[in-house]
Amino acid sequence: MDFVGFPKIPRLSREIIVTEKIDGTNVQIYISDDRSPITLKSGRVVPFLCGSKNLYVFPENDNHGFAKWAYENVDAILELIGPGRHFGEWWGRGINRGYGLKEKRFSLFNVTRWAEQPLPPGVFVVPVMWTYPEFDTYVIQSCLEWLITHGSLAAPGYNNPEGIVIYHTQGNVLFKKTILKDELPKGGRQNV
Numbered sequence: 110m111d112f113v114g115f116p117k118i119p120r121l122s123r124e125i126i127v128t129e130k131i132d133g134t135n136v137q138i139y140i141s142d143d144r145s146p147i148t149l150k151s152g153r154v155v156p157f158l159c160g161s162k163n164l165y166v167f168p169e170n171d172n173h174g175f176a177k178w179a180y181e182n183v184d185a186i187l188e189l190i191g192p193g194r195h196f197g198e199w200w201g202r203g204i205n206r207g208y209g210l211k212e213k214r215f216s217l218f219n220v221t222r223w224a225e226q227p228l229p230p231g232v233f234v235v236p237v238m239w240t241y242p243e244f245d246t247y248v249i250q251s252c253l254e255w256l257i258t259h260g261s262l263a264a265p266g267y268n269n270p271e272g273i274v275i276y277h278t279q280g281n282v283l284f285k286k287t288i289l290k291d292e293l294p295k296g297g298r299q300n301v
Contacts, residue, residue: 119280122243126278127252128235129262130285131208131216132271133200135162136175142192156183174213175199178231185229195219198235200263206271208264216263220276236262238273249275253288 139158141147146154158165159176168177179186197217201210216233217223223234238252252273260268272287 119277119282121277123277123279125241125244125248126220126237126276127239127241127249128218128220128237128274128276129256129270130272130274130287131198131200131235131263132206133198133204133216134173134175135196136160136172136199136215137194137196138179138186138190139194140187140190140192144187144192156180156187173199173204175215178213178215182229182231186232189227189229190232206267206269208261208267210264218274233263235274238262244275244277249273249286253286257288 137160146156148154159179161172166172166176197215199215201213214233216235220234220237241248256270261270275284
């Protein structure tokens with residue numbers, strides 16, 4: 110039997126990045142390394158794959174219109190987003206809180222990669238609220254209180270934001286904290 114060592118434990122006192130948690134639906138785009146079309150087992154050819162939190166979606170079994178939107182914007186997505194697996198939130202009109210928007214938006218999660226990059230129309234990056242050199246619950250609570258007082262950064266003027274996401278850079282782990290009913294599991298937070 111092969112020896113398995115104990116994994117390295119990340120230090121808690123390392124950089125965190127706090128972003129606004131947007132209440133939409135989790136989505137992803139997967140683009141092959143050479144940006145070539147992908148042939149599915151069915152023989153169908155797609156320019157890239159679109160996914161929800163749990164499965165790939167297409168316009169005929171869509172996740173709030175995400176695949177339809179992505180395939181309608183194929184050239185811009187292939188050119189500006191490029192190869193890899195890109196996770197984000199599909200949000201806006203008709204999805205959960207809606208944020209008072211007339212349209213839907215795709216906001217990418219990886220803020221360190223996309224902070225200075227040009228993005229296709231309708232593609233955004235989740236708003237960064239604070240970057241701090243170490244994990245600090247005071248900073249986290251301050252970000253929540255800022256959202257309560259000032260409203261959403263992602264949709265200025267919308268005064269019922271969901272909460273925040275804390276990314277611990279050394280641990281490469283995400284934590285979330287909601288403004289209301291944070292102590293309840295997701296299923297227990299309905300009608301928030």
